[in-house]
Amino acid sequence: MEKKDIIQSFKDSLFTGLIALALFGPIVGLRTASKGEGLFITPQWGVVFLLVGLCILGRFLINLNSVRKTEITSFSKFTSKFSAITEDKAKHFAITAILFAVVFPFLPFTDRYFMDVAIMILTYIMLGWGLNIVVGLAGLLDLGYVAFYAVGAYSYALIATTFGWSFWICLPLAGLFAAFFGILLGFPVLRLRGDYLAIVTLGFGEIIRIILINWYEVTNGPDGITGIPRPSFFGLPFKRSPDEGETSFHLFFNLEYSTMHRIIFLYYLILVLALITNYFTLKIRKLPVGRAWEALREDEIACKSLGVNPTNTKLTAFAIGAMFGGFAGSFFATRQAFISPESFTFIESAIIVAIVVLGGMGSQTGVVLASIFLIGITEMFRDLEQYRMIAFGGAMVLIMVFKPKGILANRKPTILMHGDKK
Amino acid sequence: MEYFIQQLVNGITLGSIYGLIAIGYTMVYGIIGMINFAHGDIFMIGAFVALISFIIFGLTGVALPIILLLVLLIAMLFTACYGWTVEKLAYKPLRGSFRLAPLISALGMSIVLQNYVQVAQGARVKPMQPLISGGLEFFKNSEFIVTVSYLQIFIVILTIILMGIFTYLITKTDLGRAQRACEQDRTMTALLGINVDRTISITFIIGSSLASVAGMMFVLYYGVIDFYIGFLAGIKAFTAAVLGGIGSLPGAMLGGLLIGLIETFWAGYVSLEYKDVAAFSVLIVVLIFFPTGFLGKPDIEKV
Numbered sequence: 001m002e003k004k005d006i007i008q009s010f011k012d013s014l015f016t017g018l019i020a021l022a023l024f025g026p027i028v029g030l031r032t033a034s035k036g037e038g039l040f041i042t043p044q045w046g047v048v049f050l051l052v053g054l055c056i057l058g059r060f061l062i063n064l065n066s067v068r069k070t071e072i073t074s075f076s077k078f079t080s081k082f083s084a085i086t087e088d089k090a091k092h093f094a095i096t097a098i099l100f101a102v103v104f105p106f107l108p109f110t111d112r113y114f115m116d117v118a119i120m121i122l123t124y125i126m127l128g129w130g131l132n133i134v135v136g137l138a139g140l141l142d143l144g145y146v147a148f149y150a151v152g153a154y155s156y157a158l159i160a161t162t163f164g165w166s167f168w169i170c171l172p173l174a175g176l177f178a179a180f181f182g183i184l185l186g187f188p189v190l191r192l193r194g195d196y197l198a199i200v201t202l203g204f205g206e207i208i209r210i211i212l213i214n215w216y217e218v219t220n221g222p223d224g225i226t227g228i229p230r231p232s233f234f235g236l237p238f239k240r241s242p243d244e245g246e247t248s249f250h251l252f253f254n255l256e257y258s259t260m261h262r263i264i265f266l267y268y269l270i271l272v273l274a275l276i277t278n279y280f281t282l283k284i285r286k287l288p289v290g291r292a293w294e295a296l297r298e299d300e301i302a303c304k305s306l307g308v309n310p311t312n313t314k315l316t317a318f319a320i321g322a323m324f325g326g327f328a329g330s331f332f333a334t335r336q337a338f339i340s341p342e343s344f345t346f347i348e349s350a351i352i353v354a355i356v357v358l359g360g361m362g363s364q365t366g367v368v369l370a371s372i373f374l375i376g377i378t379e380m381f382r383d384l385e386q387y388r389m390i391a392f393g394g395a396m397v398l399i400m401v402f403k404p405k406g407i408l409a410n411r412k413p414t415i416l417m418h419g420d421k422k
Numbered sequence: 423m424e425y426f427i428q429q430l431v432n433g434i435t436l437g438s439i440y441g442l443i444a445i446g447y448t449m450v451y452g453i454i455g456m457i458n459f460a461h462g463d464i465f466m467i468g469a470f471v472a473l474i475s476f477i478i479f480g481l482t483g484v485a486l487p488i489i490l491l492l493v494l495l496i497a498m499l500f501t502a503c504y505g506w507t508v509e510k511l512a513y514k515p516l517r518g519s520f521r522l523a524p525l526i527s528a529l530g531m532s533i534v535l536q537n538y539v540q541v542a543q544g545a546r547v548k549p550m551q552p553l554i555s556g557g558l559e560f561f562k563n564s565e566f567i568v569t570v571s572y573l574q575i576f577i578v579i580l581t582i583i584l585m586g587i588f589t590y591l592i593t594k595t596d597l598g599r600a601q602r603a604c605e606q607d608r609t610m611t612a613l614l615g616i617n618v619d620r621t622i623s624i625t626f627i628i629g630s631s632l633a634s635v636a637g638m639m640f641v642l643y644y645g646v647i648d649f650y651i652g653f654l655a656g657i658k659a660f661t662a663a664v665l666g667g668i669g670s671l672p673g674a675m676l677g678g679l680l681i682g683l684i685e686t687f688w689a690g691y692v693s694l695e696y697k698d699v700a701a702f703s704v705l706i707v708v709l710i711f712f713p714t715g716f717l718g719k720p721d722i723e724k725v
Contacts, residue, residue: 026500031544034548141522347533400526
């Protein structure tokens with residue numbers, strides 16, 4: 001490297017430092033804190049100088065080695081190799097993953113915490129697969145998917161607490177309710193173009209949440225619904241001491257009572273629900289309506305001229321996506337036994353959309369990887385409670401910058417015009 | 423009637439704030455065709471910078487108009503840095519990528535900014551003593567006295583001044599011409615010797631400065647902020663931009679005013695709890711009948 005270049009990159013780094021100072025100076029450096037009446041400022045210049053120093057150093061190193069370029073290429077080489085492998089061995093990969101998921105609860109290192117995280121990841125995988133029908137296949141950006149999740153959870157909770165019906169009756173009902181809401185929302189707005197649709201669905205998500213907060217008579221407002229019945233193993237409840245005339249799970253199978261039974265059951269429940277979603281999606285892609293979705297995603301005008309009704313086709317995608325969101329919502333309600341509007345904020349929608357897009361839109365495997373990665377990151381930062389969402393957002397930006405098409409980037413149409421020519 | 427006029431005044435004030443934020447959305451959408459989701463958080467950062475500088479200058483005892491001017495300039499400067507950096511880090515590498523990529527990146531940036539401010543400034547709400555108090559009173563003989571506070575006058579006048587400067591900038595200067603050219607055809611503009619990257623950067627800087635002014639107004643008007651204000655204000659401002667026709671600058675201002683008025687009238691006459699629902703419902707209804715907003719260009723699809 002020539003001397004001129006070094007001076008140049010040195011200047012560049014100093015400029016970066018200046019910007020960093022402007023960024024961190026007021027917000028980090030001058031922390032406002034209330035003391036009695038009014039606000040006071042506590043300076044924290046140490047942190048600012050540390051951050052600015054890091055920025056200067058980082059920029060200088062990047063300039064010096066042009067690290068970034070090699071990193072980008074090696075990173076994308078790695079991921080494209082990876083996606084090629086998963087593409088070639090899709091079946092093997094899927095079978096291994098499912099087998100692993102099935103034996104996971106009985107592995108020696110699996111404890112309660114791991115199970116909880118696994119259940120959470122599976123819930124997001126299911127939501128991701130559900131939204132993948134809308135975003136990945138039909139190409140409709142839905143930023144209010146959490147609305148259907150909420151509708152499912154609340155309708156499950158309300159039906160179960162009012163009528164006392166079992167999980168297996170409430171689950172399809174909740175799914176139907178969510179699908180109905182999907183149609184209700186979709187009907188007026190699906191004629192809109194992409195970005196407008198995004199903002200309207202976002203608005204719809206917020207409307208649902210505000211209604212849940214304010215409609216005291218039905219939803220109990222911000223306090224939420226408590227005492228949602230836990231699921232039973234086909235009529236056998238998971239209780240230490242069952243009620244009169246009832247047999248509980250551990251008595252029936254002659255096992256020693258453990259709270260893990262219920263957790264493991266919930267784990268398999270969500271695993272089965274998620275796999276049903278996946279199976280359904282894979283099958284429907286091969287049916288006329290699934291092909292119409294993909295065709296609409298690629299070219300709406302061509303579809304119209306070939307006699308595909310765009311509104312109806314989109315509506316089916318919306319309703320089916322909403323239905324799976326509703327199923328996931330019911331599962332959430334029964335797992336938590338308590339729901340409140342707090343659980344259905346915009347950030348949830350953002351996470352689900354992020355999972356679908358980061359996974360590579362339309363890729364079922366990608367959704368799995370993205371869920372594990374994103375939820376894993378937030379779990380890793382669990383001890384640093386405050387920083388975990390920064391890490392989460394940062395990961396979203398970084399993946400997009402280095403790999404804009406998602407982790408698994410090969411989005412192939414299900415059928416091609418001339419056989420499987422590549 | 424008096425109550426109506428009072429709501430009108432409040433609505434126009436609120437609408438000015440939304441309008442200023444909406445301009446940032448509409449400009450960015452016009453020039454690179456993406457929804458800048460982090461814009462609401464830029465507005466929030468502007469509000470924080472303004473709050474911090476109000477506290478600092480509050481201790482020095484300088485005259486109020488000078489404080490206001492200084493805070494305005496400081497907030498614009500520092501917030502513009504944020505807008506510029508966000509564009510460089512999160513959007514520029516994605517230019518020419520597929521449509522959803524910048525949106526996701528913007529969502530991530532929005533999460534980062536929100537939590538960054540939460541970590542740096544604490545999660546508690548920040549109250550501030552009112553700086554500009556007093557006002558004019560009308561209809562003193564009737565039952566309901568209409569008050570137009572000096573603060574409301576200040577906000578509306580400042581908005582009008584900024585809109586004047588801004589309209590001049592866009593319609594009469596070289597910069598504005600470059601910007602409008604980029605909106606129409608970026609490749610052609612680059613061929614004609616205009617630095618497209620710089621023009622886009624400047625768009626972000628202008629948008630962020632206007633948002634920071636809105637942030638400063640928000641601090642003065644409500645007297646309390648927290649790290650989460652950007653989300654709702656951002657969404658409403660975006661709604662305003664869509665309502666007025668996204669990509670159209672007068673449309674953004676008109677949409678902002680409409681959203682402000684709808685919100686205050688709804689809160690005043692219908693129900694306070696559902697005031698946020700009002701804005702979104704209006705948006706849905708408008709989009710069904712005017713798919714491109716009030717002042718938007720009709721969208722012609724080409725094969």
